[in-house]
Amino acid sequence: MEKKDLKSMTLEELTEFVKELGEKPFRAKQLYQWMHVKLAESLDECTNLPKSLKEKLSEYSTYTSLKTVKMLESGIDGTRKYLFGLDDGNVIESVLMKYHHGNSVCISSQVGCRMGCRFCASTLDGLTRNLRPSEMLDQIYRIQRSTGERVSNVVVMGSGEPMDNYDNLIRFIRLLSDENGLNISQRNITVSTCGIVPKILKLAEEGLSITLALSLHAPDDETRKTLMPIANSYSLSEVLPACKEYYKKTGRRLTFEYSLVQGVNDNLDEAKRLTALLKDMQGHVNLIPVNPIKERDFKQSNRDAIDAFRGYLEKHGINVTIRREMGRDIGGACGQLRKSYLSEEESS
Ligand SMILES: C[S@@+](CC[C@H](N)C(=O)[O-])C[C@H]1O[C@@H](n2cnc3c(N)ncnc32)[C@H](O)[C@@H]1O
Numbered sequence: 442m443e444k445k446d447l448k449s450m451t452l453e454e455l456t457e458f459v460k461e462l463g464e465k466p467f468r469a470k471q472l473y474q475w476m477h478v479k480l481a482e483s484l485d486e487c488t489n490l491p492k493s494l495k496e497k498l499s500e501y502s503t504y505t506s507l508k509t510v511k512m513l514e515s516g517i518d519g520t521r522k523y524l525f526g527l528d529d530g531n532v533i534e535s536v537l538m539k540y541h542h543g544n545s546v547c548i549s550s551q552v553g554c555r556m557g558c559r560f561c562a563s564t565l566d567g568l569t570r571n572l573r574p575s576e577m578l579d580q581i582y583r584i585q586r587s588t589g590e591r592v593s594n595v596v597v598m599g600s601g602e603p604m605d606n607y608d609n610l611i612r613f614i615r616l617l618s619d620e621n622g623l624n625i626s627q628r629n630i631t632v633s634t635c636g637i638v639p640k641i642l643k644l645a646e647e648g649l650s651i652t653l654a655l656s657l658h659a660p661d662d663e664t665r666k667t668l669m670p671i672a673n674s675y676s677l678s679e680v681l682p683a684c685k686e687y688y689k690k691t692g693r694r695l696t697f698e699y700s701l702v703q704g705v706n707d708n709l710d711e712a713k714r715l716t717a718l719l720k721d722m723q724g725h726v727n728l729i730p731v732n733p734i735k736e737r738d739f740k741q742s743n744r745d746a747i748d749a750f751r752g753y754l755e756k757h758g759i760n761v762t763i764r765r766e767m768g769r770d771i772g773g774a775c776g777q778l779r780k781s782y783l784s785e786e787e788s789s
């Protein structure tokens with residue numbers, strides 16, 4: 442019998458499981474609280490559970506808990522980057538960002554990624570495996586426990602393509618926003634995707650109220666294809682209507698991410714075409730000065746180009762922000778901490 446992954450189970454599933462083990466149903470609620478509210482690191486911490494139950498749980502199930510392999514903290518703004526170890530020896534990274542409106546955590550959804558975007562460190566070694574719901578949740582749980590401060594916002598913008606791990610993503614969101622669990626409002630959860638159209642349409646039907654962020658990065662298919670291979674599968678004429686549908690079904694305003702790469706997508710002509718593309722979309726643009734990775738030769742746009750690009754969008758009625766660089770002193774693009782850790786391990 443395959444062992445159950447306790448932290449990936451709903452309260453109803455856990456209740457059934459505990460009953461199957463011959464224990465009283467209320468034990469499930471106690472265990473659920475230990476896992477999702479008190480954020481216990483192991484069954485040992487669950488002091489009000491009988492030894493007999495813990496023994497059966499250890500035999501027939503696994504209690505997922507990530508190990509902190511490394512943590513870097515910014516002296517400038519308190520941003521923390523965590524490298525977590527999974528029980529099969531893989532490592533993933535997560536980031537805590539402190540804003541005046543609360544603590545936000547950026548989580549990984551896969552070990553690596555198979556989407557191949559040109560400027561992204563997460564995809565350099567391809568996809569290793571999907572993360573289970575428990576492994577997505579525990580990134581947040583371990584961070585909240587280590588700071589002692591509540592996490593109020595979660596963005597699924599770390600390594601991996603969440604829509605390529607769809608079922609686990611949906612389960613993760615339902616568990617994270619469960620009133621019996623950490624109870625993070627779905628309005629404070631954002632999922633970013635490179636644009637897998639059928640999954641965007643499916644997400645629109647889930648009855649969730651999370652924010653959808655589309656990694657757009659170019660105002661036309663040709664430029665987009667040079668940055669993101671997924672653009673060969675889904676054109677903008679398919680992706681944008683899917684996003685519109687998401688807005689129509691959920692009422693949630695959209696976010697469009699646009700990483701500015703010098704000489705590739707950052708001139709005023711592109712700003713103009715982007716404005717035309719998004720004028721009827723209910724959303725805002727998040728400009729991200731690209732974070733160069735050593736394996737590729739993309740350069741960050743200079744400050745004047747970024748300001749001019751933003752100025753153009755603003756002047757023409759597009760809601761726009763420039764993503765503030767958090768934790769500059771512990772720098773590196775998403776996926777790079779893991780990558781450099783793996784190279785160090787290899788050479789030692
Ligand atoms: C790492 S992805 C994860 C979520 C999802 N796979 C996606 O592509 O939207 C989150 C965002 O980071 C962007 N990104 C990746 N590498 C980057 C880099 N080196 N500099 C700036 N943005 C980057 C991606 O394009 C995407 O918009």
Ligand code: SF4
Pocket residue numbers: 554555556557558561562563564599600601602635656
């Ligand atoms: S940007 Fe997103 S989809 Fe593209 S390779 Fe990186 S993680 Fe994967």
